Amino acid sequence: MSSSALVRHPAEAEAPAAAAEQAPAVTPPHQTATFGAMAARWYRLNKGRLRAIAVGSISLIVFLVAWHLLTKYRVVFFVRFTNVPSPLAVYDSFKRAIHDPMFLMHVALSCRRILLGFTLAALVAVPLGLVMGRFKLIHEMIFPVSEVLRPIPAIAWVPMAIMLWPTNEQSIVFITFLGSFFPILVNTLHGMTLVDPVLVRAARCLGAREAAIFREVYFPASLPHIFTGLTVGMGVAWVSLIAAEMISGQYGIGYFTWEAYSLVQYSDIALGMIAIGVLGLTSSLLIRAIGRLVMPWGRA
Incomplete structure (x- = not known):
């Protein structure tokens, strides 16, 4: 075998290393499963709190919308909203x-x-x-x-x-x-x-x-x-x-x-x-x- 076949060009030697560096990192399946289990457990522990936050946010939005409509159309129904600010x-x-x-x-x-x-x-x-x-x-x-x-x-x-x-x-x-x-x-x-x-x-x-x-x-x-x-x-x-x-x-x-x-x-x-x-x-x-x-x- 000739000496030229045993000696590689420097660019050819560095190509596999560069390809390995550019390859995207793959998360192991067991780590993905662990993250999913932790997220599911966190959701189960905080399910009631998240529900309370969601219901409270919806109620505040409904209150603001009702306030806006009552003041916009100056509703008078026992209670007068004519001078109430929007x-x-x-x-x-x-x-x-x-x-x-x-x-x-x-x-x-x-x-x-x-x-x-x-x-x-x-x-x-x-x-x-x-x-x-x-x-x-x-x-x-x-x-x-x-x-x-x-x-x-x-x-x-x-x-x-x-x-x-x-x-x-x-x-x-x-x-x-x-x-x-x-x-x-x-x-x-x-x-x-x-x-x-x-x-x-x-x-x-x-x-x-x-x-x-x-x-x-x-x-x-x-x-x-x-x-x-x-x-x-x-x-x-x-x-x-x-x-x-x-x-x-x-x-x-x-x-x-x-x-x-x-x-x-x-x-x-x-x-x-x-x-x-x-x-x-x-x-x-x-x-x-x-x-x-x-x-x-x-x-x-």
Whole structure:
């Protein structure tokens, strides 16, 4: 055999390697099957959540379409839609508002008031509810007073709050505190009454003292009701805050909405209402998320 047959040209030697590099990578069949199984398992685990998201999205779309049609044709059927702004008008107001520092300041001040009032209410109502549920004497002393004050609406507290506190800011935070205090207190107290006494006796038999019983039995057993009270209290806190801002406030999303009504700016009224709803929903979702972190045993 000649030497020319044994020696290949460099281009011929590099051709198979180049062809191997240019060949598309083929995913092994077992990896494709694994990805499909993981996707199917993820869908089975999140099927209910995906369904809820889809149904919620469809309901929002139907609501917006109905709102658009009612305002476009100015329907009058018991309820008058002649002066109600359309969704497009509200969206135009939203585009202007997000570039307005004053609107952003209204939102920020309302959020700060909610944070202060709600946090103070939770820090006072949760321990007080636990103590009232554990000690009968304290329950008999405080419960009648709380039941007399609880039905008083937030609007009725505005004149008294103005007299009690030196500034409008403090009075608004106080009204927000009252709005969220009573739902948290009542739900915490209700959770304490539902604690299984067998668990308490078992803890005592194991040598647990009162502080340990509170920490290991009463508090964990009452947590679902406490977070229910926190969620309800957050909603009532927003109601109380908006009422206080409309009556005695100079800033805040409630004042923004009332000022828009005084200036006959209908689209800004709807924008303020939607902003209140979105802020309230966001804060409630945040509380539920914290509850799922604190109570991992309650997850489905």
